[in-house]
Amino acid sequence: MAMRDPYEVLGVPRNATEAEIKKAYRRLARKHHPDVNPGDASAQKKFQEIAAAWEVLKEPARRDRFDRTGEAGEAPPGAPGWAQAGRGPAGSTGFHWTGDFRDVFSDLFSGGGGGSPFEGDDDAAAELTIPFRDAVLGGTVSFRARVPRRCGRCAGTGRSGRSACAVCHGTGSVSENEKRTVRIPAGVDSGSKIRVPGKGRTEQGDLYLSIQVEGHPYFRRDGDDIAAEVPVTVPEAYLGAEIEVPTIHGGVRAKIPAGTASGQRFRLKGKGVINARTASAGDHYYRITVLTPDVRTEGGRALVKEIAKLYAIDPRAGLPRGL
Ligand SMILES: [Zn+2]
Structure with missing residues (x-):
């Protein structure tokens, strides 16, 4: 693909100063940055053009060469740039940034090097x-x-x-x-x-x-996944149950299999964050905590003693004695 005239892309005259070029680049790159235009393929293409134009005009040698020959020349090895990624995952536009994307991002939007980038x-x-x-x-x-x-x-x-x-x-x-x-x-x-x-x-x-x-008092977020704990009773854990699991989208009926242990984690696929930017959905993970009942009566104590007989082995037999 032939490269567009970098001056035209950045909207600056041929005799623009370095400062004018940098200002135009920052403004356009911010505006068309993929992160502020989620799911907009044309903005991504525009950002790619802006980044490529900047790569030429920021280097005096490459700018000079372009002015003389109209050729942008090759970027020096190791310089960041856009590459065709081929067939990416679903939803991917096929381009990926080969430099440190976060570096460009933070440079455009934060102080980076003293003073506000929005000054003037x-x-x-x-x-x-x-x-x-x-x-x-x-x-x-x-x-x-x-x-x-x-x-x-x-x-x-x-x-x-x-x-x-x-x-x-x-x-x-x-x-x-x-x-x-x-x-x-x-x-x-x-x-x-x-x-x-x-x-x-x-x-x-x-x-x-x-x-x-x-933050949220109940739901924890990890990217697009959501995690939370769900308490169940001892009989629910032993016998299995259908319970309501709270998710960010509301309650979801879910089955707990018989013999579920405390700490076991289950997944509700697609019930996490539905991300407008990536057009993908995270999952909801819920971790079971088995609650012991509050036993205050003699009858209750007798039942617990019956349960004690169900433990065939010492649950701590396999633990180390220390370091
Ligand atoms: Zn005034």
């Missing part, structure tokens, strides 16, 4: 902590964010006639504590990024939210 940019960044439920099932979250916006009175010039603008005191921007609403796609996890279009420093910029997910 139309975009803005904020952190947002969301409830467990909205993260796993998706939802709409309202929050307040303090984001610098262009001053409306002076249209960002900082001037009002011959004096400084009274609203922004000559700075051209005002800090607004605005109520915002954002749609959370199902399957978002801590570290995920969400783009809110048109809500950056200016109307041309976007707001990037760095997501933190609150």
